[in-house]
Amino acid sequence: MFRIKARVPPKVLAMGLPVVWGAMAITYKLACPLAQEDGFGARVVTSAVFFAVGTGLIMHVRQALLRELRQVRKVAGAAQSALLRPLPARIDGLNVAAAQLSADRSACVGGDLYEVVATEHGVRAVMGDVRGHGIAAMGTVAALLGSFREAVHDEPDLGQVLRRLERALARHLRERARDEHPASGLEPDTPVAEEFVTVLLLEIGRDGEITALNCGHPWPYLLTDAGVEPLARTDPLPPLGPFPLPPDLTPLPCGSLLPGDSLVLYTDGVEDARDARGRFFSLKAALIEVVRNHPITPQSILRTLFAALLRHTRGRPADDMALLVLRNDRTRVHCDSLGARGTARPATGNPQPTNHL
Template sequence: MPAVWGAVAVTYELACPLARQDGLGARLVTSAVLLVVGTGLVLHVRRGLLRELRQVRRVAGAAQDVLLRPLPPRLDGLRVAAARLAADRGATVGGDLYEALGTEHGVRVVMGDVRGHGIAALGTVAAVLGSFREAVHDEAALDGVLRRLERAHARHLRERARAEHPAHGVEPEHPVAEEFVTLLLLEIGHDGRMRALNCGHPWPYVLREDATAPDGGRGRVAPLAGDGPLPPLGLFPLPAELPVLGCGRLLPGETLVLHTDGVEDARDARGRFFPLPAVLAEALGAGCGGRTGPVLPHAVLSTVLARLLRHAGGPPGDDAAVLVLRNDRRQAPRRQGAPVGRRAHRVT
């Protein structure tokens, strides 16, 4: 097409008598012809650039989906929904990571947050997720999975340090000595029993439907509180003994909401933090499944993300991720007078 437009311009200049006249009318015609030719060239180049941009976006989206692949809607009797908001414009993956896999040991989940945000954190996300996807099937105990993740993260940092060493001629852009990952490892057994290892990550919330909830609500929102967490990966070496915590059971009909700190740390124009427990209570009350229907994970997720975007006035300044798991397995009788909130304890 550029050759065609150029041929039109050259043909006009050589063959058209008006191009060789000096009158005002001839000059106006010549200017109009050149304007049309120039506009055609610009439009052609613009269409080509847009076509290339769409192709690049498709390739980038496919690559990002391989890295942080969409979770299945159901996993070993659990209904699943997850989403993330990246701080970098145009990116769908940032420094937050999550994955849930069904194994012979139960459903194993990781939720993490790499120091920093956006595209620069993708290498660490890839290293941790790649190791997790292998380790959850190979390691019988949760502490073995965490040690595999620590080794993978340390190996990634060593490789980056060699690549960014000043001997290569440039100063390192990202000091790897300061890079760490907060991490929550969670295992939900076939009987609903939960075990966890927490490396400096926010604890999740449990949504429990309860007809005796106060203020006419449908249930309660309780933090899955545990003992003092371990240090983030990469900040300090893991201790010799890793305290795997027993976190009670996720009973049939109960919902677990995992998140990164970019959710609760999001601020509005007045500097107020995002009230995640209150939003979850709202989602549990009326916004998800109606007053009598079940609490649906995708509805909880939609409510949280909509309120988060409204609270922050747009995408938050840090990466944010939310993962919702609902136990849809066969109902089991609940003990009378069982407490709504359970505190985690160490598994011995």
């Protein structure tokens, strides 16, 4: 004999208990003689029965909502991990570590993006910040990262990579505008005009030479034996979205990343973080403290900075925050490309950073 077990759908089980409670309350009211009496004791018992049924229903609905919220967080977290996939600990001689902290507690996702890819043109990195945060920003992050991961291999010029990102963003916003207003059937003239993305593109050559294109993003900090300084001080281009890119997109030379030096890329949520008194977080001061501690690794930089940020905001950041650290641990560079910063320095220590805090 074989027994066939029928699987009851979860929705049927979820509705079963409320239906049973409701049936019991109605049966009590219609069939129980005590419920028909008008005495004080009978009224107390009837009120207690309906109060217990109502409380049970409320608790059941609350538990169902909590289960649904946990499922949404789980799905959102998996989507975020697929978009911001863990970076390798080492990419073409550079030690790498990155992490992101979302301000959206309900979904655990944010609008920050980063990626590092080794190509025949050098190591190329992107750091960006989509307007807004949460699940709504994930589509824009996916469009830009997908375009970047293809363009860095196809385009020898960094300016063409940026133009590919601009086209990907415009295409994504047009599609989103059509989805939000499908009834017109017309191509939107200004798709989601208020949307924008700040983007920083970096290219690090085999000799450590750095070139960059910046569209409205904060410049990263360069950590050397001499101290902590911004990678560049020039004004960036406007963010992607509101305005078209200029015809000339010549990458900006930004010096060299010598062995032992580190680059710290970040989104504006880091320096915009405020404490209870409204004071902004000083990233440069925090990095100066990091430089005083040796050995310096990307992992230790991330741990120190995120710990300081959480203390500063009391664990309640108002905006998404992302950090990406690149450290040059190559043993040899071409001396003719070092410029005014002198001869190459040997790599110090043997750090083994990871991408987890």
